[in-house]
Amino acid sequence: MKGRLLIWLAVLVLMVSLFPVLPAAHAAPQVSLNFMVWTFAVDTIQENIKRFQQRYPNINVRLTDYNWGQFPDTIVANFVGGSNAPDVLYSSDHWLQQWAAAGWIAPLDDYFPQVKEMAKSFSQYAVEGMSYKGKIYGLPYYADPMAFFYNEAIVKKAGFSLPPSTWEELLQQAKVIKEKGLVKYPIGFGFSQQEPFSIEVFISMVYSRGGDLFDKDMNPVFDRPGSATIKAIEWVRDALRAGVLDPETLQWDGVQAGNAMRAGNQVYSISRASALWSFNNPQQSKEAGNFKIALMPGSTHQTVGFVRFYAMSSQVPKRGKDALDAAWNFLNYFGGPGPDNSYPVVRRWALDFGLGFAQMPLFRDTDILLSFGKWVDVPLLQRIGQRYSKVKQGLTPWFAQWDVFTRAELQKAYLGQQSPDQTAKNMAAKWNELKRK
Amino acid sequence: MNRVAASGAGLILLAFLLGPILWLVSSSLQLDRELFTVPPHFIPKQPTFDNYRYIITRVPPATYTGDQIGRRASGEALSLIPALRNSFIVSIAVMLINVIFSTLAAYTYARLRFRGRDITYAFILTSRLIPAISVAIPIFVLIDRLGLLDTRSALILVYVAFTLPFTMWFLMKYFGFFPPEIEEAAMIDGSSRLGTLTRIVVPMAAPGLAAAAAFAFMGSYSEFLFGLFLTRTMASKTVPVVLVATAINHDVSFALSFAALVLSIIPPVLFALVFRSYITRGFAGVLAR
Amino acid sequence: MAGIQERGAADLRLGRARARPRRAVALYPYLSILPTLLVVALISVYPLLFALDLSVHRNILTEPLAHPFVGLRNFAETFGSYYFVRALLTTLRFTAMIIAGTLAYGIAVSLFLNRPGRLAGASRIAILIPWAIPTVMAAIIWRWIFNGNYGALNALLVSIGVLPEYISWLGNPLLAQLSLVLTHIWKWGPLAAIMCLATLQVIPRDLYEAAYIDGGGGWAVFRFVTLPFLRPTILLLLILETIAGFVTFDLIYVLTGGGPADATTMLAWFAYAEIFRFLNLGKGAAIAFVIGALTLGLALIYVRLLRTEELYS
The missing domain is CATH 1.10.3720.10 (MetI-like)
Structure with a gap:
């Protein structure tokens, strides 16, 4: 029966199509580690992996990079979906508590008691940013304060001898620069809703005005009338209305704000302090050498200090001792002093990209000091890091959700769709709702 | 509709349909540093196939020196x-x-x-x-x-x-x-x-x-x-x-x-x-x- | 539809007359639709039931072990939420805009394409290109066109003097919505035009000639000859565009990420964010279920209309 045959054939095709493509079986005794990062200098990461694998030939590291803006979404999907969960991965203080509370990442000191000792060599704020319920969940990838930058050449050309020391002064300088036709939009930030840095820029604006977000019981104080938060929102709105803050800023992430700075189209920005490395790098920047760091404008000049770190997923302990050993070797090599006490990876990020670090022994590393001296005022950078930086207030298992919500609410206020007071109220309502749950 | 108006409408339609694609092709023949110029170059000043070459061979071409692009290529x-x-x-x-x-x-x-x-x-x-x-x-x-x-x-x-x-x-x-x-x-x-x-x-x-x-x-x-x-x-x-x-x-x-x-x-x-x-x-x- | 049923009935009579009551004949219809039916059921019925189940439980991704039954609370919270209502209104506005835009584009362009001449001939080929380009890829192209600093649109409009200076297309709530609509029309308008053109091509020429002899102007001819022929196609497009509006996700994902603020947060994106950003699977499922019900309801109403239309035409 030709007819039946055809039908069976069709069914067969369906069956075959349902079978997963069998993975190629290679039976090497190696341990493999799935390493997930956000995209930044991927070729350097690859080189670091290569060196690590030369040192530990039995460990095979597979790298996947995801867009920074979508990183938490993607990682959550990977954790929930099971089949491609990472073994080791980048994380940030934004998301740590959420991931730890969900049981997706493992407390390092439960498996590697030596971490407690090692943590004593990290800056205090970095340890805070990597801790949940008294346990440490990571070793630092990099740690930076948020910093205020300006293009000194243009500021001088506009007739100012000093960078602005308050937010009002910044607005006023920017208006003069615009009026003189030096630059169309003197100010720009990475304020995209997809940009996890945007909340750090914003909180820095609140801190520098002497503001707090929460009281010590984690109740919002930012919604009180006239709070620093409300003033910061009003400031952004005013800057947009005055035409000195680029309206495209609401679509930008840090990279784009940096592009505008490097191209000389913009004078002031706020970003991770290490961004200045690329601003002052002649290979990347038209205006190399003109950029300076300054204290955050405001009354207290305080700013956010953050940490991004290497975490270990909770599937590693389930895989057994070999996997744990491999993970430790990896973490120690990438975020710790490594087998030779030389901080092979951390040091490289500092030297080649100016990334800040929390590993205190490196503060005495003369190579690093020398190389930092080429692009930044090192004593000022250290002063900002040690005297003016605070961790983000409100780091809780629900901070990540609140952050996403808040970014959209802030944009509404910047665009004038909603009053700053209402925005602060909405942010507080969301916080309380999440906290109750 | 007279003939001239129809031709005009046709040309606008063609530009709307094909313009975005031509702009894309033009952009793909430039390097980042040329892309980020104001006003943009509708016709590349220094056209290059290096982007295509990089994708196909995965070997960074010489123009990708230093920090320009080499560091900015995601695995994806x-x-x-x-x-x-x-x-x-x-x-x-x-x-x-x-x-x-x-x-x-x-x-x-x-x-x-x-x-x-x-x-x-x-x-x-x-x-x-x-x-x-x-x-x-x-x-x-x-x-x-x-x-x-x-x-x-x-x-x-x-x-x-x-x-x-x-x-x-x-x-x-x-x-x-x-x-x-x-x-x-x-x-x-x-x-x-x-x-x-x-x-x-x-x-x-x-x-x-x-x-x-x-x-x-x-x-x-x-x-x-x-x-x-x-x-x-x-x-x-x-x-x-x-x-x-x-x-x-x-x-x-x-x-x-x-x-x-x-x-x-x-x-x-x-x-x-x-x-x-x-x-x-x-x-x-x-x-x- | 009616014609097909008649044919089917004729067929049935034929089968009886020929008296071949073999099992193979009786089973054939079922065997032949079985593969299709199975695949479709697996990917629609099961997931729908599962979605319903998810939506009546509390299911928060950060609490993987506790999933208590909460009845309709997820739905109640969804409908009671100011943010859901905003997303719904944005979706309705967007849907109305793409329906109007795509239909107007489709009809106008198809009238042009139906003309003789080289330009129309070239356009008949060119119109297929945006249609062939996958939605996300079209969105990437337009994202670059809309780029406020280096994009083509600003450069073009400023150079021909329409705009005094560069503006932020995706950073302004209204312009961001219009940008999505424009991208949608660029991508999906061609399909509407192709479908309208296919319909136009079967209108008998003598109908037009008769209309002109009767002294009808261009508009009258369009109104009384062309439009009645296009009506079923327009209704079909109405269904397609309504569904498209309610499920728009790709464009938002690439172009705006729901912003600025929540200007382009539509239902599908809202559901996505609820799941992957707010990690509330139960509520995300409830929202997704609501989207499904709305779409299905609207589509069924249209299908009703289409049926009636077919009966009377």
């Missing part, structure tokens, strides 16, 4: 070739399975009456009205339980289900316009239903089948949401997933992702142009009475 941007392979395997498999299944079903619905005909027909068609987002999570869980997460088979299964209702409806209408007398004559000569379908109807309906195949192929090649949810690694990631990851990632060179984009729109555009007459005739056959 360079995975276009394996992604194209995945997309082709998935789309062609969907196309074949879809045409076989939908031909069988469409012919039955066009010609036969049987118990449950109307209800099953309505069911299949209505299933297409369920938005993908509504069933995305359950399908994700289903695929995970079947152990098919991050496989091309999962995508094939889902895409077959999502493209079948339309192609079946399309072919049913198409078959419905043939006069049944020829088939009846064959049946009187002792041919079975299936035999009639394969020997008589299918050859007659070749243009319609070609159009249905094109719809199935293009539908699968374009799909993004399930690609995003169901794939994890380059074992199964398709072109849209890889491209989107690259294009919205500002840490990746723009120029590079535009070159990748040009490479990946070539197959469906060629497909549409080659099958042009079938597609338009197919529509004419179905829509016009």
Whole structure:
């Protein structure tokens, strides 16, 4: 029966199509580690992996990079979906508590008691940013304060001898620069809703005005009338209305704000302090050498200090001792002093990209000091890091959700769709709702 | 409408249709530092194929020196070739399975009456009205339980289900316009239903089948949401997933992702142009009475 | 539709007359639709039931172990939420805009394409290209065109003097919505035009001639000859565009990420964010279910209309 045959054939095709493509079986005794990062200098990461694998030939590291803006979404999907969960991965203080509370990442000191000792060599704020319920969940990838930058050449050309020391002064300088036709939009930030840095820029604006977000019981104080938060929102709105803050800023992430700075189209920005490395790098920047760091404008000049770190997923302990050993070797090599006490990876990020670090022994590393001296005022950078930086207030298992919500609410206020007071109220309502749950 | 006005309208239409693509091609022939100039260069001042070269060979060309682009290539941007392979395997498999299944079903619905005909027909068609987002999570869980997460088979299964209702409806209408007398004559000569379908109807309906195949192929090649949810690694990631990851990632060179984009729109555009007459005739056959 | 049923009935009579009551014949219809039915059921019925189950439980991704039954609370919270209502209104506005835009584009362009001449001939080929380009890829192209600093649109409009200076297309709530609509029309308008053209091509020429002889002007001819022929196609497009509006996700994902603020947060994106950003699977499933019900409901109403239309035409 030709007819039946055809039908069976069709069914067969369906069956075959349902079978997963069998993975190629290679039976090497190696341990493999799935390493997930956000995209930044991927070729350097690859080189670091290569060196690590030369040192530990039995460990095979597979790298996947995801867009920074979508990183938490993607990682959550990977954790929930099971089949491609990472073994080791980048994380940030934004998301740590959420991931730890969900049981997706493992407390390092439960498996590697030596971490407690090692943590004593990290800056205090970095340890805070990597801790949940008294346990440490990571070793630092990099740690930076948020910093205020300006293009000194243009500021001088506009007739100012000093960078602005308050937010009002910044607005006023920017208006003069615009009026003189030096630059169309003197100010720009990475304020995209997809940009996890945007909340750090914003909180820095609140801190520098002497503001707090929460009281010590984690109740919002930012919604009180006239709070620093409300003033910061009003400031952004005013800057947009005055035409000195680029309206495209609401679509930008840090990279784009940096592009505008490097191209000389913009004078002031706020970003991770290490961004200045690329601003002052002649290979990347038209205006190399003109950029300076300054204290955050405001009354207290305080700013956010953050940490991004290497975490270990909770599937590693389930895989057994070999996997744990491999993970430790990896973490120690990438975020710790490594087998030779030389901080092979951390040091490289500092030297080649100016990334800040929390590993205190490196503060005495003369190579690093020398190389930092080429692009930044090192004593000022250290002063900002040690005297003016605070961790983000409100780091809780629900901070990540609140952050996403808040970014959209802030944009509404910047665009004038909603009053700053209402925005602060909405942010507080969301916080309380999440906290109750 | 006088002739001049019509020509003007035609030119504006052509510019609207093709302008964006020409701008994309032009952008893909520039390097990032030229892309980020104000005003933009509609015609590249220093045209280069280096972006394409990098994607195809994965060896950074000399112009990518230092920090310009070399450091800004995500692993994803360079995975276009394996992604194209995945997309082709998935789309062609969907196309074949879809045409076989939908031909069988469409012919039955066009010609036969049987118990449950109307209800099953309505069911299949209505299933297409369920938005993908509504069933995305359950399908994700289903695929995970079947152990098919991050496989091309999962995508094939889902895409077959999502493209079948339309192609079946399309072919049913198409078959419905043939006069049944020829088939009846064959049946009187002792041919079975299936035999009639394969020997008589299918050859007659070749243009319609070609159009249905094109719809199935293009539908699968374009799909993004399930690609995003169901794939994890380059074992199964398709072109849209890889491209989107690259294009919205500002840490990746723009120029590079535009070159990748040009490479990946070539197959469906060629497909549409080659099958042009079938597609338009197919529509004419179905829509016009 | 009616014609097909008649044919089917004729077929049935034929089968009886020829008296071949073999099992193979009785089973054939079922066997032939089985593969299609199975695949479709697996990917629609099961997931729908599963989605319903998810939506009546509390299911938060960060609490993987506790999933208590909460009845309709997820739905109640969804409908009671100011943000859901905003997303719904945005979706309705967007849907109305793409329906109007795509239909107007489709009809106008198809009238042009239906003309003789080289330009129309070239356009008949060119129109297939945007249609062939996958939605996300079209969105990436337009994202670059809309780029406020280096994009083509600003450069073009400023150079021809339409705009005094560069503006932020995706950073302004209204412009961001219009940008999505424009991208949608670029991508999907061609399909509407192709479908309208296919319909136009079967209108008998003598109908036009008769209309002109009767002294009808261009508009009258369009109104009384062309439009009645296009009506079923327009209704079909109405269904397609309504569904498209309610499920728009790809464009948002690439172009705006729901912003600025929540200007382009539509239902599908809202459901996505609820799941992957707010990690509330139960509520995400409830929202997704609501989208499904709305789409299905609207589509069924249209299908009703289409049926009636077919009966009376």
